[in-house]
Amino acid sequence: MNLLSQFDSVTSGAAVVDTAPSMTNVKVLVNDAIHQLSLTTDHSQAYFLYLPKTIKSNTRIIVSIHGISRKALSHIHHFKRLAKRHNVILVAPIFSKERFPDYQRLGRDDRGLRADFVLNDIIAEVSKLTGVSSNLFYLFGYSGGGQFAHRYALVHPERVAGLAVGAAGWYTYPNSARRYPHGTKLSPKLSNVNFLLDPFLKIPVSVFVGEWDNERDMALNQSERIDRQQGLTRLERAERWINALRLAATAKQFNTAYHFEILANAGHSFTACVKYGNLAHRVFDKLLGAAVQAGESSKEIMGDKVHFLNHSTNR
Numbered sequence: 001m002n003l004l005s006q007f008d009s010v011t012s013g014a015a016v017v018d019t020a021p022s023m024t025n026v027k028v029l030v031n032d033a034i035h036q037l038s039l040t041t042d043h044s045q046a047y048f049l050y051l052p053k054t055i056k057s058n059t060r061i062i063v064s065i066h067g068i069s070r071k072a073l074s075h076i077h078h079f080k081r082l083a084k085r086h087n088v089i090l091v092a093p094i095f096s097k098e099r100f101p102d103y104q105r106l107g108r109d110d111r112g113l114r115a116d117f118v119l120n121d122i123i124a125e126v127s128k129l130t131g132v133s134s135n136l137f138y139l140f141g142y143s144g145g146g147q148f149a150h151r152y153a154l155v156h157p158e159r160v161a162g163l164a165v166g167a168a169g170w171y172t173y174p175n176s177a178r179r180y181p182h183g184t185k186l187s188p189k190l191s192n193v194n195f196l197l198d199p200f201l202k203i204p205v206s207v208f209v210g211e212w213d214n215e216r217d218m219a220l221n222q223s224e225r226i227d228r229q230q231g232l233t234r235l236e237r238a239e240r241w242i243n244a245l246r247l248a249a250t251a252k253q254f255n256t257a258y259h260f261e262i263l264a265n266a267g268h269s270f271t272a273c274v275k276y277g278n279l280a281h282r283v284f285d286k287l288l289g290a291a292v293q294a295g296e297s298s299k300e301i302m303g304d305k306v307h308f309l310n311h312s313t314n315r
Helices: 003-007 072-085 115-130 144-155 224-230 234-251 270-275 279-288
Strands: 016-019 033-039 042-051 060-065 088-093 137-142 160-166 205-210 258-263 306-309
Touching: 033 072, 033 115, 042 072, 042 115, 060 072, 060 115, 060 144, 060 279, 072 088, 072 270, 072 279, 088 115, 115 144, 137 144, 137 279, 144 160, 160 279, 205 234, 205 270, 205 279, 224 234, 234 258, 258 279, 270 279
Parallel strands: 016 306, 033 306, 060 088, 060 137, 137 160, 160 205, 205 258
Antiparallel strands: 033 042, 042 088
């Protein structure tokens, strides 16, 4: 099945090269290229992978999580130039609606697969393919992906070197009196989980929202409870959440770096935030301290080859 056409119709003009390597044949993974792979342990689980020209043991990994439109490949295309310049491996999982209807909240019981566990499997496989340590990686998510990203970091803070969130609809607060997903009190709807608040509050966090992202659209959680706690718009909710993190960290005497930024000339569109608000550059700068130049072109590259890799032990 061509998962590119299923999840990324916006990039359907990209050239496709079909190959079928064994997991042990690492040489088939071409550097400075985008690959679509499926997990060896679950062939129905796809993800996109960009490999820079040179991979070293200290090469860094950035994981980028899509929103509910599930255009994972768009994230790779938008971040590819900076990843190439700064020698970064990009990973973009595809959390399909059928398998992960609740991925934004990690995948509560009876609501699909646990997306955080699947991401751990993907990162472990990328580590085997590239030889790069998977102990720590950088995590970005946009919209619904931003919801997943910060909740993943709450449960797996030891894996996250830095966190960037773009325009999430709503947030889990560092409040053990509120039941998850509103706070970090354990919920019977999410089993096999612990919220590790102290290590989470030591992770540097940046939040980005477009200046025009103030619409109460159909995708926004508009419950009265969320409105009261977090505000009416993505802008208001982002600022309140980052302030809540800052207060919680300060109470524990943690000197954690928190950053909230409004992106000019952009609403809720991921592409517009990249093109007009320099989102890609801001994410790399805050995650890696990459000091990227805002003048660099951030337009989406439509002609990149995507190598489709079918990891089958029988081929």
